[in-house]
Amino acid sequence: MSVWHILLGVLFLIICILLILIVLLQKGKGGGLGAAFGGMGSSAFGTRTGDVFTWVTIILTGLFLLLAIGTSLALRPAAGVVSNPKFFPAPRPVADDENVAVTLTCDTDGAVIRYTRDGSDPTESSTAYENAVEIEPGMTLKARAFRENWTPSEVVPGLYPKADANTVPSPDAGLLPGPGEMEAPPTTAPAVPALPPATMPAVPNTIPAMP
Numbered sequence: 001m002s003v004w005h006i007l008l009g010v011l012f013l014i015i016c017i018l019l020i021l022i023v024l025l026q027k028g029k030g031g032g033l034g035a036a037f038g039g040m041g042s043s044a045f046g047t048r049t050g051d052v053f054t055w056v057t058i059i060l061t062g063l064f065l066l067l068a069i070g071t072s073l074a075l076r077p078a079a080g081v082v083s084n085p086k087f088f089p090a091p092r093p094v095a096d097d098e099n100v101a102v103t104l105t106c107d108t109d110g111a112v113i114r115y116t117r118d119g120s121d122p123t124e125s126s127t128a129y130e131n132a133v134e135i136e137p138g139m140t141l142k143a144r145a146f147r148e149n150w151t152p153s154e155v156v157p158g159l160y161p162k163a164d165a166n167t168v169p170s171p172d173a174g175l176l177p178g179p180g181e182m183e184a185p186p187t188t189a190p191a192v193p194a195l196p197p198a199t200m201p202a203v204p205n206t207i208p209a210m211p
Helices: 003-025 032-036 046-074
Strands: 086-088 100-105 112-116 133-135 139-146 156-160
Touching (some): 086 156
Antiparallel strands (some): 100 133, 112 139, 139 156
């Protein structure tokens, strides 16, 4: 509960007490609180006591109704929990000469995404997301979604470390094929089809007779 919620509740309580006292001070059929104090309600303010108490009662009643409505709206329970923000593209190492702009989205309608670029947790006073956020190498981007009378989302961090020359791009970056996309080299040489055996013409076993 915030400080202004507490102040609103205290002010509402004070108005209630004043309204009760001003009603009791007015002289009724039974004398009311004025009779208990020796007729203070009829003589303390002169001959126009009734008019003064009437206007004070009207003003306090109006304030009471306004504060009752405002307090019920301000202190009503949250309607739900806001969905966590999403980063696109997903957090990854960033090279010095690479320009990266991150888009933030939230599945909860009417939610306002607020973010920080210095690693601190976003609050309701942090920068509201409007356009894509420019990313620098080594930056930590944090986002949180808010909606009135809803429980805020969790703080979602996005780490964008500086990429060095030895950093191998991840499959998500689209620079290298992912697992299963590259065929493994064959471990054995393909079989060579066997050639049919050569056949020799048969040699006669007898010598033809001379004429």
